Amino acid sequence: MSLFGELKNEYSIAEWVSLGISLSILAVIVGLVVWFWLSPADRLARFLVREGQTRMEDGLYYVDFTIENIGDETGEKVEVKGSITAGDHKEEASTVFDFVPGRSEEKGVLIFTRPPRGLVITVKSYQKP
Amino acid sequence: MTSGKKNSQWLEELDDVLRAVSGAFLFGIPLLYTMEVWWIGSQVDALDMSLSLAATFILLIILDYGAGFRMNKKYVWSVSILDSLVALAVAIVCAALSLKIIGYLPSDLGLENMLGRITMEAIPFGIGVGISDHLVEGQKAQGEDPNRQQERQRGEEERTAEGKLHGTLVDMGATALGAVIVAFAIAPTEEILFIASRQSSLGILIIMSVSLVISYIIVFEASFVSESKRMQQRGIFQHPVFETVNSYLVSLMVSLFMLWLFKILGSDQSYQEWLNYVIVLGFPASIGGAAGRLAI
Incomplete structure (x- = not known):
């Protein structure tokens, strides 16, 4: 018996339908993998920090921020530091992200005792995976 | 056709x-x-x-x-x-x-x-x-035998209320055992805290619903043979929905106990945290529990 004839005997319509759905799902997945393969993904980690809203809780200033890794490489233990300078007063706050994968975002909060005017948030260091 | x-x-x-x-x-x-x-x-x-x-x-x-x-x-x-x-x-x-x-x-x-x-x-x-x-097909052979099924059916009719209670307790025991087997290795790990901390109230509700649906699928839909067998099985809560809910509640109790045993839950946590941790561990526990029911 030919291969197709064999399949025709063994497979019901319902089974063909689920095979069809499965193949379209797999086509999307395989298509994406091929696309990633073809598009070069070797940019080193690079971070952008965006300052968000500030709220006051019990006399402290909570500053939201978002860190985005626009490279392809993952950054581990990414250290973010924020500093404000008002006259003689200099204040720093920092946090560490365990993991910022390439092309993704994480959110964090820095806390200050003074109003965070002139706040500068920078990424100080990260470890290579 | x-x-x-x-x-x-x-x-x-x-x-x-x-x-x-x-x-x-x-x-x-x-x-x-x-x-x-x-x-x-x-x-x-x-x-x-x-x-x-x-x-x-x-x-x-x-x-x-x-x-x-x-x-x-x-x-x-x-x-x-x-x-x-x-x-x-x-x-x-x-x-x-x-x-x-x-x-x-x-x-x-x-x-x-x-x-x-x-x-x-x-x-x-x-x-x-x-x-x-x-x-999920451990009992296929038995379920397919028509003589055995008839015997079982006769047995069902003769069962007393006491027998039904016994059947329910056996079911609950099997659920608890299955839940422990799957969830015991997960209970003391940090993942429970990680996952729970990311959940909103809606997220917790979704995890609950999915746990119930997957348990239902495992016990009742995995095999129509097993399903018809389970429908006749002894027990107070014979309706599939009741059985699934019952199985889920037992799995949650088991999760609660394990989290308490591993000191992940204590008096310093809020009720919200208690609830979230139990529901998050309840997902693997209910899947194990459903499989446990299937095995008896």
């Missing part, structure tokens, strides 16, 4: 696919609650993804020779390859959905990382699909 035959053909296919889903969750869930798998998924490149997909597919073809997810099929190699494609798709969909539910497939993750996590998580889910015929 008569419409009745057509109908049964669709039901049979639904039965097969739901059996595959049951196997995927039963085997895959311990590795869903493993953070290393999430992190590795963020580090793999396209080559690793292709290799893991190919490896899972080959594994499924091999497993299909001995087990697979379809019932009552004679082995034909060409059919086996097509079945393995379906199995791979089921594994990928289950892996993606469950990662999404526990909050480790956020939309800001980036497409490549998402795909990396899904393909890595699809390996254990795929193995589960590949052996699902064995995992």
